[in-house]
Amino acid sequence: MKRPEPVQIVKQRRDAMLQNLVAGVPYVQFLGISFERHGDELTAVLPYNERNIGNPMIPALHGGVTAAFLETAAIIELSWAMTWEDMEAGKITEDSPRILLPKTIDFSVDYLRSGLPRDAYARARVNRSGRRYASVHVEGWQDNRTRMFAQATGHFLMPTRDG
Amino acid sequence: MSDEQQARQQILARKFIEAIPHAQALGMQVTEIGAGRAVITMPYDVRLIGDPETGVIHGGAVSALMDTCGGAAVMSHPSAPMGTATIDLRIDYMRAAKPGDMITAIAECYHMTRSVAFVRATAMDADMDRPVAAATGAFTVESGKGRQK
Numbered sequence: 001m002k003r004p005e006p007v008q009i010v011k012q013r014r015d016a017m018l019q020n021l022v023a024g025v026p027y028v029q030f031l032g033i034s035f036e037r038h039g040d041e042l043t044a045v046l047p048y049n050e051r052n053i054g055n056p057m058i059p060a061l062h063g064g065v066t067a068a069f070l071e072t073a074a075i076i077e078l079s080w081a082m083t084w085e086d087m088e089a090g091k092i093t094e095d096s097p098r099i100l101l102p103k104t105i106d107f108s109v110d111y112l113r114s115g116l117p118r119d120a121y122a123r124a125r126v127n128r129s130g131r132r133y134a135s136v137h138v139e140g141w142q143d144n145r146t147r148m149f150a151q152a153t154g155h156f157l158m159p160t161r162d163g
Numbered sequence: 164m165s166d167e168q169q170a171r172q173q174i175l176a177r178k179f180i181e182a183i184p185h186a187q188a189l190g191m192q193v194t195e196i197g198a199g200r201a202v203i204t205m206p207y208d209v210r211l212i213g214d215p216e217t218g219v220i221h222g223g224a225v226s227a228l229m230d231t232c233g234g235a236a237v238m239s240h241p242s243a244p245m246g247t248a249t250i251d252l253r254i255d256y257m258r259a260a261k262p263g264d265m266i267t268a269i270a271e272c273y274h275m276t277r278s279v280a281f282v283r284a285t286a287m288d289a290d291m292d293r294p295v296a297a298a299t300g301a302f303t304v305e306s307g308k309g310r311q312k
Contacts, residue, residue: 024215025212025213025214025215025221026209026210026211026212026213026215027210027211027212027213027220027221027223027224028221029210030210030211031223050184051184051185051187051188052184052185052188053183053184053185054183054184054185054186054230054231055183055246055248056182056183056184057246060248062183062184062185062186062227062230062231063227063230063234063248063249063252064185064223064224064226064227064228064229064230064231065185065223065227067223067226067227067230067252067254068221068222068223068224068226068227069223071222071223071226072221072223098215098216101214103256104222104256105255105256106253106254106255106256107222107226107253107254107256108251108252108253108254109226109249109251109252109253110250110251111248111249111250111251111252114248
């Protein structure tokens with residue numbers, strides 16, 4: 001009988017793939033977005049930064065920052081779900097070239113309340129993912145998981161994959 | 164509104180928008196504003212790249228520009244709202260912006276009620292005939308009377 005893989009090997013492989021997806025995208029670094037991973041569940045984190053303010057009076061996060069954050073969370077989740085099986089099968093290693101990201105066709109953001117000047121979180125759900133198109137929904141929250149400050153739906157064009 | 168009042172409102176609106184921290188971070192500049200229409204530019208910047216292979220700007224940065232421009236169009240409407248916030252914004256990404264090109268957004272507040280402003284916007288690179296992205300949005304209208312945000 002095959003023995004289960006050592007936990008650190010599994011974690012290393014998954015974290016390396018997450019890095020492959022996220023690292024090297026300057027705009028993701030510019031906004032300071034990072035991803036937390038629990039098994040296959042990803043949570044995008046946008047730490048508070050004065051530079052991300054859109055209304056200095058309230059003060060509130062810039063709607064564009066919220067949109068960009070949710071869009072990034074959707075793209076990474078979609079790529080992550082798309083490559084998960086190949087990664088688990090050992091087809092993607094640390095030396096693999098950068099994984100191609102899906103392209104946004106359209107993105108629609110619903111602003112539910114103003115973004116507070118503190119950290120924000122987002123989790124995306126792939127509602128449909130075909131060979132060419134995908135539909136993804138994202139929820140963004142701050143202090144309370146059940147009180148979303150924004151949600152979004154986007155459609156994406158999947159990258160062409162060989163083989 | 165007299166021409167002088169209008170000119171003053173425009174200067175004020177420009178200063179107001181260029182003072183937004185995130186608009187500053189992205190280098191946005193208001194080139195035209197007034198009568199519910201705004202034109203804002205955003206220079207090409209390597210920090211905003213979304214695709215390292217091609218150097219194409221991330222859609223998120225274009226969203227930020229469109230959102231700012233939409234808000235600016237609302238603020239410059241003749242009914243002079245005291246403030247605004249985005250209710251929803253939908254963006255269609257038609258093509259990748261050419262790496263190195265400045266992006267220009269044009270937004271128009273085409274209808275306004277006492278509480279809601281409806282906006283259309285377009286983003287272009289140097290090739291003005293083929294838009295990079297299009298957006299439609301609804302914004303709140305703060306009258307300054309009653310409940311303040």
